[in-house]
Amino acid sequence: REAGQERSDSPADLEAIAEAAEMLRAGDTVAFPTETVYGLGADARNTEAVEAIFQAKGRPSDNPLIVHIADRAALEELVTDVPAAAAALMDAYWPGPLTVVLPLRPGVLSPRVTAGLDTVGVRMPDHPVALALLAAAGCPVAAPSANRSGRPSPTLAVHVLDDLAGKIGGVLDGGAAGVGLESTVVQVQPDGSVAVLRPGGITAAQLAAVAGDAAVTGASAAPDFTPPQEAAEALNHPAPDAAGKSSPAPRAPGMKYAHYAPQGWLSIVRGASPAGAAKTAADLLASARGRGETTGMLLFEEHLPLYPAGAADCVVSLGPLASPETAARSLYAALRRFDEAGATYILAEACPETGLGSAIMNRLLKAAAGRVINAE
Numbered sequence: 497r498e499a500g501q502e503r504s505d506s507p508a509d510l511e512a513i514a515e516a517a518e519m520l521r522a523g524d525t526v527a528f529p530t531e532t533v534y535g536l537g538a539d540a541r542n543t544e545a546v547e548a549i550f551q552a553k554g555r556p557s558d559n560p561l562i563v564h565i566a567d568r569a570a571l572e573e574l575v576t577d578v579p580a581a582a583a584a585l586m587d588a589y590w591p592g593p594l595t596v597v598l599p600l601r602p603g604v605l606s607p608r609v610t611a612g613l614d615t616v617g618v619r620m621p622d623h624p625v626a627l628a629l630l631a632a633a634g635c636p637v638a639a640p641s642a643n644r645s646g647r648p649s650p651t652l653a654v655h656v657l658d659d660l661a662g663k664i665g666g667v668l669d670g671g672a673a674g675v676g677l678e679s680t681v682v683q684v685q686p687d688g689s690v691a692v693l694r695p696g697g698i699t700a701a702q703l704a705a706v707a708g709d710a711a712v713t714g715a716s717a718a719p720d721f722t723p724p725q726e727a728a729e730a731l732n733h734p735a736p737d738a739a740g741k742s743s744p745a746p747r748a749p750g751m752k753y754a755h756y757a758p759q760g761w762l763s764i765v766r767g768a769s770p771a772g773a774a775k776t777a778a779d780l781l782a783s784a785r786g787r788g789e790t791t792g793m794l795l796f797e798e799h800l801p802l803y804p805a806g807a808a809d810c811v812v813s814l815g816p817l818a819s820p821e822t823a824a825r826s827l828y829a830a831l832r833r834f835d836e837a838g839a840t841y842i843l844a845e846a847c848p849e850t851g852l853g854s855a856i857m858n859r860l861l862k863a864a865a866g867r868v869i870n871a872e
């Protein structure tokens with residue numbers, strides 16, 4: 497039966513977890529909560545089950561999936577080597593929002609999981625429902641974020657159903673995801689340094705605290721991003737197909753796709769001062785509205801007074817600038833709200849690229865296909 501879907505408004509209980517584990521073992525797909533975002537799981541050894549993930553998400557088949565485990569002993573079966581720096585990072589941050597890319601042990605996982613690569617990304621999520629599900633399933637579980645490809649990642653069970661109802665076996669409801677952004681993906685390089693393939697819930701400073709400052713590379717918000725367009729260009733609402741240009745050879749294959757995109761045209765406004773950015777944004781929103789656009793504004797709480805009343809049809813706050821944790825937790829739901837409001841022209845304030853701010857700006861830049869308007 498379509499188990500789990502009717503449970504989506506009650507928290508996952510032990511019975512639901514056992515049922516979901518049974519579905520995974522039987523080759524079905526099940527969405528489940530993690531501390532980062534909801535994942536869409538399937539038995540990583542079962543090619544048909546893994547194919548059902550790609551099918552449900554509409555995900556390009558060259559984009560590998562992260563494999564989730566509930567205990568460190570499960571790693572041995574999956575990989576041939578764990579470099580010292582990788583082991584130290586797992587000691588420090590597992591369970592947690594850290595995915596470690598390691599050399600694949602051939603013959604265990606479906607080749608569809610790794611998209612033919614000779615490496616595999618492995619993660620131990622820090623969520624009681626996820627850990628209970630993985631333990632009960634007793635198999636490595638491949639799980640990308642449980643959204644339709646190109647949509648913001650789901651931070652609530654209802655987001656999963658909005659995107660995937662009828663296409664998956666079910667969803668375990670664990671309430672709101674705590675971090676709200678995906679895991680940090682790292683890979684230890686031959687020289688022992690730690691390359692950040694995707695910034696996420698574990699910050700560059702947290703990595704450096706374990707691996708050493710000099711040893712962490714590529715941790716900026718958008719290491720593999722196309723250069724931002726100039727303000728003048730961004731003033732003219734470009735055709736939607738200008739979005740999602742790919743960048744040269746990103747190291748995490750998934751980073752090359754236009755992700756997290758709201759349906760409207762989104763651009764980031766960066767200013768020398770918050771007041772300057774707000775003035776530019778308010779002017780752009782007013783002229784967009786004059787063209788008949790439905791407008792949206794994504795901002796930080798303390799900047800709200802800098803905008804005229806009704807500056808946009810839909811104004812969403814990411815919370816205080818001083819709390820990047822709040823912004824991370826609210827970002828994807830905010831992007832989904834613009835879709836619900838039918839926003840066609842959306843501006844977002846930039847935030848400082850420190851700590852979790854790197855991951856926030858990475859996702860915002862992707863959602864905006866790299867468009868940044870530089871204000872006074």
Ligand code: TXA
Nearest residue numbers: 532534535560615616617640641678679748749750751
């Ligand atoms: O927080 C998360 O990581 C969530 C939850 C569900 O665990 N999962 C997630 O999966 O974000 P997904 O598929 O949306 O993103 C996986 C990212 C992609 O950018 C993919 O290219 C990269 O990890 N990746 C996976 N395996 C890789 C590998 N072997 N080498 C390099 N990058 C890899």
Ligand code: MG
Nearest residue numbers: 640641649678
């Ligand atoms: Mg994803």
